[in-house]
Amino acid sequence: MIKFLKLYERFGIFIFIILGSIFLAIASPNFLQTNTILNIIAQGTYGAIVGFGMTFAITSGGFDLSVAAVMGLTSVFLSLLIPVLGIPLAIIISLLVASSVGLVNGLIITKLNVNPLITTLAMMTIIRGVSLLVAGGRQIVISEKMFSIIGTGFLAGIPIPIIIMVVLFIFMFFTMYHSPFGRHVSAVGSNESAARISGLNVDLIKIMVFVLVAFTAGVAGVIRTSQTLIGIPTMSPGFELVAITVTILGGTSLAGGRGNIWGTLFAAIFISMIYYGLNLLNVQIFFQMLSVGTVLIIALFIDGARNRYLESVRAKGIKV
């Protein structure tokens, strides 16, 4: 059973993906085509990218509800800066702005000692307000057509968002599993006081995690803005739910300490498959919200059952 759980933690999401694929292949003749599959993966890139950051946050025992608001802020800054500074500089500065929100989150959480949930809930409202103020409460059209290449272009037949996602995936994978920082994040998540006693700078690690989450939200904001060519202050409402769902469905435990970057990537693709399926059924857009919420509850249920089982095994004195 323990072996099964370990396997599930690593590969459980593939069961969902395979079942989903079989279902969609039967339901839609177009599903098994390269274009459709690339399209589904491309739609999953935002969830995956922000999910990578969220995976770090949840692994460290934290949580970030402000990601959707950060995407909106990035979008507004891009639309205002591109005409003035040109595309590359505008992107860099927008990403810096996004990351600085993470810095503020981290500072409030560590230095003022405020609960991460409350901090990021408050920051979500604050950042939405700031984005709307900066944009003057409207959407801003970007006239620079070149900018759309990031979200809609192709490189060697593969959509550029997918390439960005893969690059970030490789970076996150090595940071999580093959760098001291990744180990420190896990240590903080599994036992904060032990990490502190053994000399880790817990506050610094937490701050860096929140900067990383906000940065990934910024990247997602850049891609999304590039696809619409509009600066949208209220971009992607409810996206924090998608990012959290993707992370937990992917096998990262809410208890902290164990992150699963692979799982996050494929869970994002799975959510994208659900959206594709819902589109086939031609149902109202609200079903998307309903389905993601339901998937989250199911994923949490599995996570909870797994932790309970492991607890009971540990209580019997077996090393896990």
Place this chain on the structure above:
Amino acid sequence: MVDIRSRNLKVKVAQQWENFGMLFILVLILAIFSSLDPNFRTVYNFISIFKYSTFIAIGGIGMAFCIMSGDFDISVGSMLAFVGVLGSSFIPFIGGVGAVLSTIVIASILGFINGIFITKLRIPAFITTLGMLYIFRALAYLYTSNVPVYIENKFWLYIGNGKIFNINFPIILMLICYLGGYLLLRKSPFGRYIVAVGTNPDASRLSGINVDKVRIIVFTLVGFFVGISSVVVSANLGSANPGQLGQGYEFQVITAVVLGGTILGGGNGSLGGLFVAALIITALKNGLSLMQVDSYWQDVATGLVLIFAVALNRIRYTLLGQRE
């Protein structure tokens, strides 16, 4: 000697702050807005602040219990919308009284479901209710196909707009709710169980309290008070809009509870503080909109108030030399 005296002073300040701090901030805010804006310092406006504060104050009672017991419920805004549209759509079939009662009952059932998920499946409360936040909102949209329900029933509207002896009915309703909440928290064993569970769930379990049952009842009570708020809010607006009703409500309610002095993470709290905090938040919003400050600034202000409130509680506890 000096050391002890300065520490005593600190403790005194912190203790007095616990009793009168919020009242002081309320008076300060009322004074500032009154001096800045002649429209603010009218009796009519003060009454309307009082009346509108009931939305937050009533829903806050359940949330205060919830936070005292060591949990959170962030689904309350969506729950308010969902039960609002569902309950008000019953009016043609079962009449006003039946619809109001069923709204409150349905809200309690939804709270009960939250509680079951959290205790029996052992999923952390904040994330269960995050999922529920989107599920309830989606159900509200789907049930109404995103068309607001207009309310013309006299009884329903009376709850939000009626008057008894020239006092607004929501205010009377709120006072009844507070009396009930006070009796439950301070005069019944159940109130002591809530505080015990929030302070130390393991110790409570060992001393024979059925912790799961207490938490389920707490979440049911959250639903119950949200149900009442939902009727009051929708009656006040004259309609139940699936998208706009209760948007950001969880945020205001949690802010009020925390600002009122209830400590995040569980333990004791204050219903009186919550009541004053609800007035503070409403006065702040009212004052800013009378001065025609952008509504976006109001969001920023409420967010800052929440962080400020939590940090303030921490500082107070540090001054008292206690740990959470």
